[in-house]
Amino acid sequence: MIKFLDNKLFRYLFVFLFLNSSILPLKSSSALAAWVIKTNGVLELRTKSNTNLKAYFQKANKISGDRFWVDFPGELKNPRKIKGNGPIKEIRLGKPNNGKTRLVIEFKEEIYLNPLTWKMIGLDQNRWRIKLFSSKYPFKKIGEGLVEKKRVNYKATQNTIYRKKGEYNYLKLPDVKQNKFLVVLDPGHGGPDPGAIGIGGIRETDVVLEVSKIVEKLLSEKGIKVRLTRKNEVDLDLPPRVAFANNKDADIFVSIHANASRGKRRDINGLETFYYRGWRGRLLAKKIQKQILRVSPGSPDRGVKQGRFYVIKNTRMPAVLVEIGFLTGRLDARRLEKTSHRKRLAYAIAKGILEYLNKVG
Ligand SMILES: [Zn+2]
Numbered sequence: 001m002i003k004f005l006d007n008k009l010f011r012y013l014f015v016f017l018f019l020n021s022s023i024l025p026l027k028s029s030s031a032l033a034a035w036v037i038k039t040n041g042v043l044e045l046r047t048k049s050n051t052n053l054k055a056y057f058q059k060a061n062k063i064s065g066d067r068f069w070v071d072f073p074g075e076l077k078n079p080r081k082i083k084g085n086g087p088i089k090e091i092r093l094g095k096p097n098n099g100k101t102r103l104v105i106e107f108k109e110e111i112y113l114n115p116l117t118w119k120m121i122g123l124d125q126n127r128w129r130i131k132l133f134s135s136k137y138p139f140k141k142i143g144e145g146l147v148e149k150k151r152v153n154y155k156a157t158q159n160t161i162y163r164k165k166g167e168y169n170y171l172k173l174p175d176v177k178q179n180k181f182l183v184v185l186d187p188g189h190g191g192p193d194p195g196a197i198g199i200g201g202i203r204e205t206d207v208v209l210e211v212s213k214i215v216e217k218l219l220s221e222k223g224i225k226v227r228l229t230r231k232n233e234v235d236l237d238l239p240p241r242v243a244f245a246n247n248k249d250a251d252i253f254v255s256i257h258a259n260a261s262r263g264k265r266r267d268i269n270g271l272e273t274f275y276y277r278g279w280r281g282r283l284l285a286k287k288i289q290k291q292i293l294r295v296s297p298g299s300p301d302r303g304v305k306q307g308r309f310y311v312i313k314n315t316r317m318p319a320v321l322v323e324i325g326f327l328t329g330r331l332d333a334r335r336l337e338k339t340s341h342r343k344r345l346a347y348a349i350a351k352g353i354l355e356y357l358n359k360v361g
Contacts, residue, residue: 030074030101033126033172034145037088041133043105044147047072048172049125057115065089066113068132069104076101086139087111105132145172173347174354178223181357184245185228186255186311187212191235196260198327202337205233208256210339211324214346215256215353222354242314251361252284253319254353255311258336259326269329270300273322274307280318280360287359288322288352295344299325299332318360322349 034046047053054071075095082091084106092104107113113133120130127147133139187209189195195204209230216226227248229241245253261268273289275281285304293301302323312319324345325332335341 030076031072032074032076032093032101032103034143034147035103036141036143036147037091037105037132037139038141039139040131040135041087041137041139042129042131044123045070045103045128046145046147046172047126047128048074051126053120053128055120055130057118060107060109064106065109066107066111067104068107068115069102071096072101072103073099074101075099082142084108084142087133087137088139088142091142107133111137173218173222173351174358176222176224176354176357176361179225180223181251181361182225182227182248183219183353184248184250184253185212185215185226186241186245186253187228187230188255188257190230191233193235196258196327198258198260198264198336199266199330199333200337202327202333204258204260204327207258207327207336207342208324209233211342211346211349212256214343215254215350218346218350219353222350224354224357238310239314241311245315245317245319250315250317252353252356253311253315253317254284254288254349255309255319255321256349257321257323259323259332260328261326264328266328266330269326269332270302271296271323271325272302273304273320274309274312275304275318275320276307276309276312278318281312281320283360284318284352284356285320285322287356288320288349291348291352291355292322292324292345295341295348296325296332296335299329299335318356324349 031048031051032045033048035044037043052073056069058067060066075098076093079094080092084090087107089106089108092106094102094104096102111133118130118132120128123129187205189205189208193205195208197203209232212228216228219226227244227250229244230236241255271289271292273285273292275285282304289301289304293299307321309321312321325336327333327336
């Protein structure tokens with residue numbers, strides 16, 4: 001809500017929005033959670049709560065057109081460029097220096113902008129809006145993530161994810177009460193038991209261990225205590241996995257597996273999540289299934305099902321067994337061999353868990 005203060009400075013860089021708040025630790029992840037530029041020329045941002053934003057404008061020079069940018073605390077993981085349309089030449093998300101995120105909007109030369117009239121409006125603790133150009137310029141909406149809190153349109157979100165493969169971190173993970181929950185993750189198989197063997201020799205034990213470790217990291221960052229039933233390639237029977245979770249009195253138990261089809265059919269792909277009993281287990285399964293599907297476009301939804309697997313039948317807390325794809329399926333295997341996809345899956349599983357804990361815990 002602060003207007004430009006000094007016209008003389010306008011030729012140079014200058015700050016027109018500067019809001020005080022708590023300062024995030026240097027190494028934290030980007031405070032930018034989502035952004036969108038709408039057809040009417042309005043930029044909307046969603047950030048972490050109490051974020052300190054700085055916005056700048058610079059007139060065109062020999063190298064680039066008019067540029068508007070916003071700096072956020074926290075470091076961006078994947079710098080990227082997005083082609084603009086209409087009045088916008090390009091949008092860049094970058095890391096100007098360590099611990100910072102910068103969103104740059106570069107305009108085309110012939111566009112008339114009047115930044116002196118611009119004002120950044122704080123809609124609430126973590127949403128911001130600024131009108132950058134007139135709706136007389138035809139423009140197709142560009143954005144990443146969900147700016148609005150409610151009115152979730154999963155189709156649209158899914159499409160965004162389809163387009164932005166490899167960029168899972170902009171979907172901000174929900175917060176939960178710190179130091180309150182204990183989650184036991186169970187990477188299936190291990191040691192002499194590799195589990196499913198898929199196309200090109202890809203092994204279930206390796207895939208699920210890596211995914212589990214990333215889930216562990218993501219949940220730990222949210223203040224959740226996480227224990228893995230195994231951390232490396234060891235032979236671990238099913239009863240000790242169950243006993244481990246029961247003895248620790250975990251809040252939830254999540255066993256992570258990858259599938260193989262009979263006859264190793266390459267046309268069978270898909271994701272499924274099992275629970276044994278109870279609405280809590282079912283809810284947890286639903287939350288996870290929904291998220292893993294979102295990062296696995298085109299792979300069939302085999303659903304949330306009741307299953308009698310030993311580890312979910314004998315654990316005393318809400319427990320699920322997730323099958324993150326078919327190592328024998330052409331589509332799934334090609335993805336599962338990539339760390340980028342494993343990260344996306346881990347992110348999705350973590351998100352499902354956090355959503356569940358938020359609701360039930
Ligand atoms: Zn398995």
